[in-house]
Amino acid sequence: MAEKAAKRECSSPKETSTPKKAKKLNEDGGCFLKPGGDVLASLKTLEILSESAEEKKIIVHGQLEGNDAVVVLEKNPFSKDTLEELFTSSTLKFDMENNIYSSYSLQVPLHLNEIKTTVIYPATEEHLKKYRSHQSFLVEETGDDYQSITLPYIQSRTFSIQWVYNILEKKAEAERIVYEDPDPKVGFTLLPDLKWDQKRVVNLYLIAIVHQRGIKSLRDLTEEHLPLLQNILKKGKEAIRTHYQLPASKLRIYLHYQPSYYHLHVHFTNLKYRAPGCGLERAHFLSDVIQNLQSDGQYYKTRTLSFQLHEGNGLLCKFKEAGRLEFR
């Protein structure tokens, strides 16, 4: 702790008072350091907000000068371009061997193995809440639950979907539209999801937003919507084949329930890409929805639908209050 205090004393008074703004040249190279550059050494760690062994990521809540900070550390993916250098300039420590298999720990030159670090400072309670890993629960919503719990909840909230109307009316994001069928009954607008950087087809992610208003979700669909759904399935596949040379057999085409906004939309993702929200606890194949409505027009009005909600979610609270969630 003495070492940390000493480091902080080295900062000029100005830097100490506005640590986020001032920058200075790093002694050992052309890169910039913020003061700031000692932000991690000065950090008083309070808790691990979340961590992922799979993604090699950890998110820490700490304090800097008495203010909250969130620090996100994530290891970088391997780069093919530096693999040769990595192979020739690293040190291998033997761990074990068994027949044709042997394992090692590899120590790699610093510049080939950096860690992406993001600091949010000062952080608010909202940031901490956002990054803290939550408990999650599987809710089993019957048709009655939808009427008595979910629908009143949706209606009570002012989920603004003006941004959706802006897209449909070409008041925003018009240049991003990949395909449009303007028909007011069965038409839709297809555009890249904001999560997709559009650089590589491997993580292709597009959204088809229907022109028809008032269809909130899967729960509102009946046999009368079959022409709409079939139109999206057919023309969405065709548009993606035309624009991205990706055949339908390499696509995952699905709806979310619960959706993140209550205006009907369909997700198109590359089958190879394990997109967030493509687990069975949220995603429903459009082709299954069509089949189910073909044999029973009331399928989505009457079935129990299971979905995952995180602690702190307003709808989850409503299910808890109604005694519809098993906590034991």
Next chain:
Amino acid sequence: MAEKAAKRECSSPKETSTPKKAKKLNEDGGCFLKPGGDVLASLKTLEILSESAEEKKIIVHGQLEGNDAVVVLEKNPFSKDTLEELFTSSTLKFDMENNIYSSYSLQVPLHLNEIKTTVIYPATEEHLKKYRSHQSFLVEETGDDYQSITLPYIQSRTFSIQWVYNILEKKAEAERIVYEDPDPKVGFTLLPDLKWDQKRVVNLYLIAIVHQRGIKSLRDLTEEHLPLLQNILKKGKEAIRTHYQLPASKLRIYLHYQPSYYHLHVHFTNLKYRAPGCGLERAHFLSDVIQNLQSDGQYYKTRTLSFQLHEGNGLLCKFKEAGRLEFR
């Protein structure tokens, strides 16, 4: 290349002829190196078999002395125990800032940022095939396709499920059984999946294997199996609550289609754990299967079921041969 050749010449003749067996002490510490210790520096890289930016993993096909080798590199997860040391002894390089957000590249002491390395040497064509990333396709199997393509394929293969019978008859893994209902008609054996290390509930993964023989998959289920399915759902939940204090609302309970072996079994995983095979292209909630069979006993005989198959899969070849896969 000259440098690599020189390194290899330093080995004694014996070591050169049997490089896998000999070991020697590393000069700069107490750990052992295999010769072998220069295995990566000597590697002639031929191709990247697969890589995952999400998991920070890369798998390389290379050659050592003319023999094939597979090298798997994967960055290690963060350890909470060394986080303090990492914070105080690393160097932060400033990248950018925007309002309260700033990002950096962090250079970390070698021993805190090692890479797990696995070498398979000599590797066979089978190893290369196993690790090479495959194209995958979504197959839409109609009820007729099942009868004319899938069922004959399953029957033509000698998928041995003796290991399943060994478990049910307690000839193997008896000590691993978590719960058993011995009833021959509706009973099942519940035990940890081999993928689960049983150390942490966060990635809990159990399998319920039915005692009744001859039910190959979802496709064989009709309304007559409802008592069996309901029994698994009810008693499986209870057993997991008893043994692991995990309530049903934190479980994902599902069947795979296609399954990896054709004897009916049900997966129980922690909802928090994004288990392999829990995407909508393979997983079906047991509760949905029960509902669907309750309203239509022939549901799984007649519906088109969509699932993902990888290139090289025998069943995928059959669908291709039958002209049932769209490649355009």
